[in-house]
Amino acid sequence: MRKAALLSTLTVLLFAGAAGAKAQQEPSAPYRIGDKLAGTRWQAQSLRGGAVTDPASATIDFLPDDQVRGQAGCKRFVGPYATRDDKITIGPIRMSLGDCRGSEAALEERMIEALEKAERVELGGDRLILHDRQGEPSRFAPRRP
Structure with missing residues (x-):
């Protein structure tokens, strides 16, 4: 009887080990x-820690084909994005072509810099935060169509 119980326990352990090894092999x-x-x-609320006074002039849309598009000051932009974790x-x-002047030129520069320097992203229902290496967050709120 003890032999049967021992054999049964060993069989269970063997199958559990094989299943665990298979799970580890299949990431x-x-x-x-x-x-x-x-x-x-999204529309920007702050870029790299600085407030945005005209959020409609600093927008970003994440398209299904791993592309972004949006508005940066008086210009439109487009480009790829990639994520992992x-x-x-x-x-x-x-x-787009054209010359932004004054505050629009400054907004354009800050927006593009915030996007291109982003390394980490936080996403929560009503907020998107892009973090760069210096730890200066860019905060975005949902944009209505």
Whole structure:
């Protein structure tokens, strides 16, 4: 009787070990915050720690095909983005032609710099935060269509 119980226990342990080894061999798909970003639209509240006075002039849309588009001052932009875990890379960004002046030029520069220097992203229902290496966050709120 003890032999049967011991044999049964060893069999269970053997199968559990084989199942665990198989699970370790088959990695699950990596988490990609980009899957949650796709299809979302945002307007800047702050860029690299500085307030944005005209959020409608600093927008970003995350398109389903791993592209971004938006408004930076008086110019439009488009470019690719990639994510893995909570890491993000945006760019290179292509800008529309034209010359922004004054505050629009400053907003354009801050917006593009915030996007291209972003390394980590936080996403929560009503907020998007892009973090750069210096730790200066850029905060975005949902944009209505």
